[in-house]
Amino acid sequence: MYYSRQLMDLLEYQGKQLFARHGIPVSPGRAVRTVEEAVAAADEIGYPCVVKAQVQIGGRGKAGGIKLADDRDEVRRHASAILGMDIRGLIVKEVWIELASDIASEYYASIVFDRSAKAPLVMLSTKGGMDIEAVADEDPDAIAKLHVDPLLGFQPFHGRRLAFEAGVDEDVVRPVGAMLSKLYDAFVAEEATLVEVNPLIVTPERVVRALDAKVTLDGNALFRHPENAELRDPSAEDEQERMAHERGLTYVKLDGDIGILGNGAGLVMSTLDVVALAGGRPANFLDAGGGSKAEAIASAVEVILSDPKVKAVLFNIFGGITRCDEVARGLIEAFAQVKPEVPFVVRLDGTNDVEGRRLLAEANLPNVFAESTMDGAAKKVVELAAGS
Amino acid sequence: MSILVGKHTRLCVSGITGREGSFHTLRNREYGTQVVSGVTPGKGGQSVEGIPVFNTFHDAVDRTGANTAMIFVPPVFAGIELIIAITEGIPAHDELRTYSVIKKNGRARLVGPNCPGILSPGRANVGIIPAGFFKEGNVGLVSRSGTLTYQIGNELAQRGFGNSTIVGIGGDPVPGTDFIDVIGLLEDDPETDLIVMCGEIGGDAEERAAEFIAAHVTKPVLAYIAGFTAPPGKTMGHAGAIVSGSRGTAVAKAEALEAKGVRVGRTPTQVAEVAVSLLGAAA
Numbered sequence: 001m002y003y004s005r006q007l008m009d010l011l012e013y014q015g016k017q018l019f020a021r022h023g024i025p026v027s028p029g030r031a032v033r034t035v036e037e038a039v040a041a042a043d044e045i046g047y048p049c050v051v052k053a054q055v056q057i058g059g060r061g062k063a064g065g066i067k068l069a070d071d072r073d074e075v076r077r078h079a080s081a082i083l084g085m086d087i088r089g090l091i092v093k094e095v096w097i098e099l100a101s102d103i104a105s106e107y108y109a110s111i112v113f114d115r116s117a118k119a120p121l122v123m124l125s126t127k128g129g130m131d132i133e134a135v136a137d138e139d140p141d142a143i144a145k146l147h148v149d150p151l152l153g154f155q156p157f158h159g160r161r162l163a164f165e166a167g168v169d170e171d172v173v174r175p176v177g178a179m180l181s182k183l184y185d186a187f188v189a190e191e192a193t194l195v196e197v198n199p200l201i202v203t204p205e206r207v208v209r210a211l212d213a214k215v216t217l218d219g220n221a222l223f224r225h226p227e228n229a230e231l232r233d234p235s236a237e238d239e240q241e242r243m244a245h246e247r248g249l250t251y252v253k254l255d256g257d258i259g260i261l262g263n264g265a266g267l268v269m270s271t272l273d274v275v276a277l278a279g280g281r282p283a284n285f286l287d288a289g290g291g292s293k294a295e296a297i298a299s300a301v302e303v304i305l306s307d308p309k310v311k312a313v314l315f316n317i318f319g320g321i322t323r324c325d326e327v328a329r330g331l332i333e334a335f336a337q338v339k340p341e342v343p344f345v346v347r348l349d350g351t352n353d354v355e356g357r358r359l360l361a362e363a364n365l366p367n368v369f370a371e372s373t374m375d376g377a378a379k380k381v382v383e384l385a386a387g388s
Numbered sequence: 389m390s391i392l393v394g395k396h397t398r399l400c401v402s403g404i405t406g407r408e409g410s411f412h413t414l415r416n417r418e419y420g421t422q423v424v425s426g427v428t429p430g431k432g433g434q435s436v437e438g439i440p441v442f443n444t445f446h447d448a449v450d451r452t453g454a455n456t457a458m459i460f461v462p463p464v465f466a467g468i469e470l471i472i473a474i475t476e477g478i479p480a481h482d483e484l485r486t487y488s489v490i491k492k493n494g495r496a497r498l499v500g501p502n503c504p505g506i507l508s509p510g511r512a513n514v515g516i517i518p519a520g521f522f523k524e525g526n527v528g529l530v531s532r533s534g535t536l537t538y539q540i541g542n543e544l545a546q547r548g549f550g551n552s553t554i555v556g557i558g559g560d561p562v563p564g565t566d567f568i569d570v571i572g573l574l575e576d577d578p579e580t581d582l583i584v585m586c587g588e589i590g591g592d593a594e595e596r597a598a599e600f601i602a603a604h605v606t607k608p609v610l611a612y613i614a615g616f617t618a619p620p621g622k623t624m625g626h627a628g629a630i631v632s633g634s635r636g637t638a639v640a641k642a643e644a645l646e647a648k649g650v651r652v653g654r655t656p657t658q659v660a661e662v663a664v665s666l667l668g669a670a671a
Binding site for chain 2: 118150224
């Protein structure tokens with residue numbers, strides 16, 4: 001198990017299962033990975049049902065990833081089509097089979113971290129089922145908003161106030177308010193940074209239910225939620241990202257061919273920009289973090305080089321608590337272990353930089369180029385990647 | 389006669405087994421306060437110099453009739469004016485509650501968490517900024533990132549500039565102190581002639597800073613934004629550094645700042661070059 005420092009987006013069904021634990025009404029459903037399982041699940045849940053692709057990307061419906069099935073044959077047909085489908089680069093590996101709902105009204109509800117106000121922001125709108133950013137641009141008054149004092153929490157009157165302000169049907173003011181309360185409970189208890197329900201539906205029987213679920217959890221808090229830390233998104237798992245997480249490194253896969261390693265998120269982001277300005281395309285973001293020891297650096301090099309697209313690697317280090325001599329030792333260790341075939345450009349500045357540069361010079365590693373400035377290092381690595 | 393606390397007080401201390409907790413508890417008891425119990429989750433059944441410890445307040449109140457609680461949350465309530473939190477990895481909801489408590493409870497200012505600290509060259513260094521690279525001078529620097537601060541500070545230093553103060557506000561979603569707060573302080577600082585702000589993708593702190601600068605700042609401000617090439621939806625190391633949809637992009641931030649007359653350098657080197665053009669070559 002690893003605890004990511006990043007945010008963790010849940011799949012729809014994972015979000016709904018989380019909702020259900022907090023008493024938020026959702027439709028009965030099951031997550032499955034094969035057509036046979038899909039049919040069995042539909043038989044158990046009943047018809048008509050909906051077959052929904054489980055990938056973390058908007059526009060699933062438009063891409064054909066959400067289909068209504070009236071009977072077993074239709075479930076079989078839709079599940080066959082959707083499993084394995086490519087939705088904007090993500091391969092569908094799981095579908096969620098859910099009992100179909102009749103819909104009288106579609107609302108929108110969400111709770112986000114509002115960073116400017118430094119408080120959770122609860123939003124409710126009767127314009128559900130569509131892109132809320134578009135609603136916010138075109139008709140901002142259609143969204144009722146309320147900041148919650150985190151020390152007071154969300155009170156029942158908050159829910160009623162939002163429901164009246166948003167103009168929900170009067171007969172469902174209380175159940176909608178109650179749902180907001182439970183969403184807030186889930187937001188706090190699960191330490192989410194976002195919970196969003198779009199659409200929140202009212203059925204013809206006037207039952208209120210979350211028809212979709214978007215939940216983002218705080219990676220820093222996962223140590224308190226081991227059950228959430230176990231959740232996985234098989235469609236989004238990338239080999240390098242998984243490897244990096246297992247090693248406790250902050251790594252983001254990008255689509256270029258220049259491997260990047262730096263210390264500190266801001267400096268690494270800046271390095272990506274400088275490489276791009278020099279005409280190169282970074283293959284990854286890798287923050288080795290503060291105070292990295294030689295083993296961590298060697299381990300990070302392995303992760304970078306496991307991406308077959310990488311043609312050259314740039315080390316950009318400005319040592320604060322990270323010591324440049326440790327970085328140099330790590331690189332020397334990595335060369336002993338993995339014997340890289342691609343060129344490296346190394347720029348070391350900061351704590352113990354003289355010693356680090358001396359170690360590298362003495363080691364005389366093949367295909368390793370020292371550069372003294374960030375811009376110079378970026379130009380050099382772009383040149384090397386283009387030439388190899 | 390007394391109000392609130394007196395001979396009737398039956399005190400229960402949260403965090404009683406900690407160093408500060410036990411120290412102050414015993415001093416209170418020496419003074420004559422009836423200390424009847426303490427709470428430290430997981431240490432129920434132990435005692436501190438004869439004071440029984442419970443796992444929960446419920447148990448403590450139930451078993452010892454406590455009617456008053458003392459909670460050790462240093463240093464927020466201890467009269468400290470400035471709290472600098474270097475720690476990274478603090479859960480966002482904890483930050484939110486802590487920020488709210490500090491805001492409600494008084495004069496203390498929190499800087500960070502997940503920040504490198506504050507350096508006033510030649511005067512004081514609190515945190516992990518490698519002070520050897522910086523000297524006294526007239527450039528105030530405020531940044532969401534640690535090592536990027538060193539990079540830019542170093543580029544400025546190579547061109548002869550020194551710093552009045554370097555403030556790392558941190559890369560988390562709920563920083564205790566924002567750009568606006570620090571820029572306001574630097575505007576009022578007679579030793580600062582140029583303000584350099586170093587932002588990154590995510591949130592709208594840079595956009596709000598742009599508005600603030602236009603309305604309140606007379607000194608030249610120079611900015612750098614990291615993350616022009618960051619893809620949307622991916623957290624770039626800092627919990628706060630994420631582009632969601634069209635929001636929080638480096639382009640939007642640079643445009644917002646430039647629209648208010650703030651010069652934006654595209655690379656750390658360029659920032660230093662613009663500084664030269666604004667202040668003239670430094671000594």
